[in-house]
Amino acid sequence: MTDLDNSALNQLLNTLPGEEYQRLRPHLEPIEMPLGEVIYEPGGELRYVYFPITCIVSLLYVMENGSSAEIAVIGNDGMVGVALFMGGGSMPNRAVVQSSGRAYRLRAHQLMREFNQFGAMLHLLLRYTQSLITQMAQTAVCNRHHTVDQQLCRWLLLSLDRLPSNELNMTQELIANMLGVRREGVTEAAGKLQQAGLIQYSRGHITVLDRPGLETRVCECYHVVKAESDRLFPPPPPMPLG
């Protein structure tokens, strides 16, 4: 798989006009993102930003007492490290690789150089940040009002949307961390889904058997986030690059 093929798989980079992309391309460094790697710690300096290709990154908030909650999920639809160009200088959350895979890494000052051209890159990144904001807002709502069952469905679908296959590698323990609930709660919820024939679970490996089934069980939060994301970034035809 060539460099170019890879980058086409990050939808943000893919949306970038040719000229801008060519400027950036020499600085895009493809790297492996192993499961569990912590990309940012809260308060840490932002040296790089990441454009996921086949990996998924979670923005997590970890509380003083150790419990945690996922704020947003980022896959090949986005970028990790928006705080850089938003001007904070540091990251407010922890960012963890939730599903291993590849990503493009870009040095912070290279991104800022392009951002400060005030061209397509700026508008693209801001629009993406807007969709990220929607996701975070919806997470807040979902945490308030919906059951673990529904949230598990939402989480599965959000992850599935960012993966090429219908299989995830993820223990219930980890999912519980993301959702900010007990591991047993996930066991129970996953049990129901499995009994309904929607998924198959075995030791850290989930196969989604009936995606439409999940979509009927999920709360509106998933659809809201997806709709807004599709509105801001109209999904391209299957293979836009020749």
Next chain:
Amino acid sequence: MTDLDNSALNQLLNTLPGEEYQRLRPHLEPIEMPLGEVIYEPGGELRYVYFPITCIVSLLYVMENGSSAEIAVIGNDGMVGVALFMGGGSMPNRAVVQSSGRAYRLRAHQLMREFNQFGAMLHLLLRYTQSLITQMAQTAVCNRHHTVDQQLCRWLLLSLDRLPSNELNMTQELIANMLGVRREGVTEAAGKLQQAGLIQYSRGHITVLDRPGLETRVCECYHVVKAESDRLFPPPPPMPLG
């Protein structure tokens, strides 16, 4: 009270360098913001943005079944309508006046004209959006892990920080809508605070008697949001304008 005095009371406008502010000033239209007014509906077009002076605006998400949750609170520290320059074109949430008062209103295209100068205004607004993101993320965490008691404290302090006095006009019913809980839950939580001598409640009128007391009861979420906000916008000395 003159025009200039008012605008000095919005910290964002206040932070703007003289030249930028002078360009904007003729277009800043001071208006009254009555309690309960809906400024934006989700999906609606963004004709104006608002810089609160003495009012507070809540970003709310209202679910299909009618229950709601507050996503963020905006007072004279910020601006309502960030989605405009983020590129969405429309607002994803409802925005409601939570505490009546005054605000500056600015036509969308006037803001965009200044934004597109790619100068101080752009960086200021992006930095503000970053602090808004932090608030939303923390709301998600708080909704997941903290009790109504703690959330009420957080909510009171966030509101208090955006008001000149230590009094709020707000029924328990409305607070419940904001927090996304039952009205009775707020009654109970407020009862505890009242019994502890921290606040005094009477028919839609709250007087905060012991602010430090609230701060000891509140969850970390409040402090995190405040710290990040102070970091991004170092609080000025009491009266920066001569």
Next chain:
DNA sequence: GGCGCTATGTGCGGCAGCGTACAGACCGTG
């Protein structure tokens, strides 16, 4: 001063999720 409205207080059954504990099940390794 009585009426009606709105705001607040209270009580009760029910349930979802928590904390805890422990039992099986699966898997790699020696």
Next chain:
DNA sequence: CACGGTCTGTACGCTGCCGCACATAGCGCC
């Protein structure tokens, strides 16, 4: 093949919040 570690399933009491139903209390208004 036995062992240890990890992952998953199950059970039980507890708590916080919900939904509901009502009882009071302040406040304006005729």
